[in-house]
Amino acid sequence: MFEQKDIEALNTDVEIWADNTQQKVVDQINALYIKHYPYSTNPVPLSKAIRNTVSKKNGLASRIGYKMPKSGVFLHKGVSRGHGINNPRTAKEFIDPVIDANIDELRDIVADGQGTLIINALKIK
DSSP, X not given: OOOHHHHHHHHHHXXXXXXXXXXXXXXXXXXXXXXXXXXXXXXXXXXXXXXXXXXXXXXXXXXXXXXXXXXXXXXXXXXXTTXXXXXXXXXXXOSHHHHHHHHHHHHHHHHHHHHHHHHHHHSOO
């Protein structure tokens, strides 16, 4: 079957991509001048509250998730209390553009890793 070292190498590459992308999201938050106000209900600034998780299925990375406070989602979508259809709030998209710009790199990582797994599993021993 698949060699453990190949699985670990693929998982490591995916985790590195997730960490690098998280840092790029934080850089985007800073570029958009999203600040933490003292009266905010969140005790931690958004740039420090974002976390990534890599879920595994059968030992192989299968899902990357980014967690953030609910207020970050509202900011990203441009909605808030008091800003209805007639008085819209400007959306500050800080995660979608970063993911879109880096998804091809993840595609290459997964394709190379999966290819290595399959080729090494097919070797005659």
